[in-house]
Amino acid sequence: MRVDRIPQNIRDLIIPKPSGFYQYRCLGCNSVHPIDSLLYVCPECGGVLLIEDREWDRLKKVPGDVWRDVFDYRSMLNETAVRGIYRFHELLGSIIPLKYVVYLGEGHTPVVHANRALCDWAGISFSFKNDGQNPSASFKDRGMASAFSYLNYLTGEKGLKNVIALCASTGDTSASAALYASYFANEVRSAVLLPRGRVTPQQLSQPLGNGATVIELPGVFDDCMKVVEYLSEHYPVALMNSKNAWRILGQESYSFEIAQQFEYDTGNLVVVVPIGNAGNITAVLSGFLKLYDLGIITELPVIAGVQSEHANPVYLYYLESDPRRRVFRPVKVRPSVAQAAMIGNPVSMPRVIELVERYRDTAGRADAFMVVEVSEQEIMDSMLTANRNGHIACTQGGECLAGLKRLVLEGRISKNMHGVLDATAHSLKFSVFQEKYFTDSFEPEYEVVPREELKNAPLTLEPPPDIPSPASNKQLSDEEFRKFVQYAAEEIARILNLQ
Numbered sequence: 285m286r287v288d289r290i291p292q293n294i295r296d297l298i299i300p301k302p303s304g305f306y307q308y309r310c311l312g313c314n315s316v317h318p319i320d321s322l323l324y325v326c327p328e329c330g331g332v333l334l335i336e337d338r339e340w341d342r343l344k345k346v347p348g349d350v351w352r353d354v355f356d357y358r359s360m361l362n363e364t365a366v367r368g369i370y371r372f373h374e375l376l377g378s379i380i381p382l383k384y385v386v387y388l389g390e391g392h393t394p395v396v397h398a399n400r401a402l403c404d405w406a407g408i409s410f411s412f413k414n415d416g417q418n419p420s421a422s423f424k425d426r427g428m429a430s431a432f433s434y435l436n437y438l439t440g441e442k443g444l445k446n447v448i449a450l451c452a453s454t455g456d457t458s459a460s461a462a463l464y465a466s467y468f469a470n471e472v473r474s475a476v477l478l479p480r481g482r483v484t485p486q487q488l489s490q491p492l493g494n495g496a497t498v499i500e501l502p503g504v505f506d507d508c509m510k511v512v513e514y515l516s517e518h519y520p521v522a523l524m525n526s527k528n529a530w531r532i533l534g535q536e537s538y539s540f541e542i543a544q545q546f547e548y549d550t551g552n553l554v555v556v557v558p559i560g561n562a563g564n565i566t567a568v569l570s571g572f573l574k575l576y577d578l579g580i581i582t583e584l585p586v587i588a589g590v591q592s593e594h595a596n597p598v599y600l601y602y603l604e605s606d607p608r609r610r611v612f613r614p615v616k617v618r619p620s621v622a623q624a625a626m627i628g629n630p631v632s633m634p635r636v637i638e639l640v641e642r643y644r645d646t647a648g649r650a651d652a653f654m655v656v657e658v659s660e661q662e663i664m665d666s667m668l669t670a671n672r673n674g675h676i677a678c679t680q681g682g683e684c685l686a687g688l689k690r691l692v693l694e695g696r697i698s699k700n701m702h703g704v705l706d707a708t709a710h711s712l713k714f715s716v717f718q719e720k721y722f723t724d725s726f727e728p729e730y731e732v733v734p735r736e737e738l739k740n741a742p743l744t745l746e747p748p749p750d751i752p753s754p755a756s757n758k759q760l761s762d763e764e765f766r767k768f769v770q771y772a773a774e775e776i777a778r779i780l781n782l783q
């Protein structure tokens with residue numbers, strides 16, 4: 285759509301212009317720091333940072349319904365910079381001029397409603413939001429688009445040079461960081477640190493294919509993260525994990541899109557998100573709070589975080605209902621099929637603590653945010669059941685479905701609500717877990733016992749010696765090939781019970 289077709293009353297707002305005054309705010313000591321350099325922790329106390337817009341209130345001069353129209357019409361514009369997450373420019377990066385926006389096709393991911401059978405199975409109606417349909421096949425691309433747009437801005441306006449983008453990863457962040465870095469060709473190098481043997485072959489192939497330096501370390505993700513933190517404190521590297529507050533801003537677009545896709549009617553929704561390094565839940569909370577503050581939505585949805593019993597520090601933290609008595613304790617993780625969330629010491633925990641309090645206060649009720657724990661068995665059974673009903677859920681998507689089902693069973697949410705589940709990555713990235721399930725080859729630590737009715741395996745049709753086979757070295761005559769086709773077709777008709 286061309287700008288001159290946009291309704292007159294919003295035309296001035298339709299192409300975003302740089303605005304606002306961004307600053308980092310430390311969640312440890314509340315100090316603020318200028319935005320014009322790479323900063324991952326507070327220089328004064330080492331605390332975690334969030335980005336805030338000191339001039340945020342200017343956005344309140346525009347009524348919520350006008351913002352809704354602006355975001356909806358922007359989706360139709362033939363303007364690359366606002367095609368993805370930056371159609372919400374004012375909410376997630378308004379200081380960045382559009383010429384620096386990096387767009388690789390992220391965002392705008394589909395909401396797919398579950399069919400009747402699957403809703404009955406879950407005990408509630410729900411949809412998956414398929415963030416596996418992002419360019420590197422996970423939700424991380426939202427955050428990377430933001431972090432790399434900011435790097436691009438620093439390079440263009442502030443003279444930043446020789447960027448080395450560095451991250452620790454369970455597989456999705458590394459794929460995403462390597463992809464976005466490769467878009468800058470030789471101007472940005474990327475290096476990723478992975479826990480050896482804890483990243484699927486598909487995820488490992490992604491940064492390799494994008495030309496990143498891939499370094500595998502012993503241990504789990506939490507160990508790699510510590511090394512990345514050390515490197516970022518001692519060397520000039522661009523840390524691309526969600527400790528980088530620009531990642532959080534970009535990932536807020538997930539909330540904005542849910543609101544948009546549900547026509548800004550969010551009061552009846554329960555948004556279910558897996559918690560690993562906790563950047564995503566941080567962004568989802570923050571995103572909905574922003575929309576509410578600007579009157580773009582009038583009711584906050586319930587937000588439910590899900591963790592596996594094998595990596596559950598946030599769940600354990602919120603078991604204590606009295607905020608003054610809660611103590612955060614990192615846990616030692618055990619092998620989990622929700623491998624992307626196999627994290628015992630989430631870097632965004634201080635952000636979660638602050639935002640959950642704010643969210644509950646704003647909603648006026650404690651159950652506006654909850655955390656639920658699920659077993660590895662439930663995760664696998666849920667993922668496979670979803671995918672047998674038309675979805676492409678990864679194990680973390682399965683974790684969300686397992687969490688939603690539990691919430692209903694435990695009576696923690698009303699059956700009249702509608703679940704929006706984060707399928708964080710494409711199912712193909714995690715096919716090794718499906719394979720283990722189908723071949724009953726899970727190591728005992730996973731505690732997964734396959735259910736026969738969910739298993740599947742290819743059938744092999746091997747013609748007997750008197751039937752010619754195209755697999756033999758010699759070229760089949762027409763007659764021989766006809767015999768093979770007839771044999772194979774009849775065997776298949778027998779298998780499929782065709783009459």
Ligand SMILES: N[C@@H](CCOP(=O)(O)O)C(=O)O
Nearest residue numbers: 453454456457525526561624
């Ligand atoms: N699941 C993550 C872990 C790192 O999370 P991040 O959001 O802090 O980058 C991954 O894919 O590596």
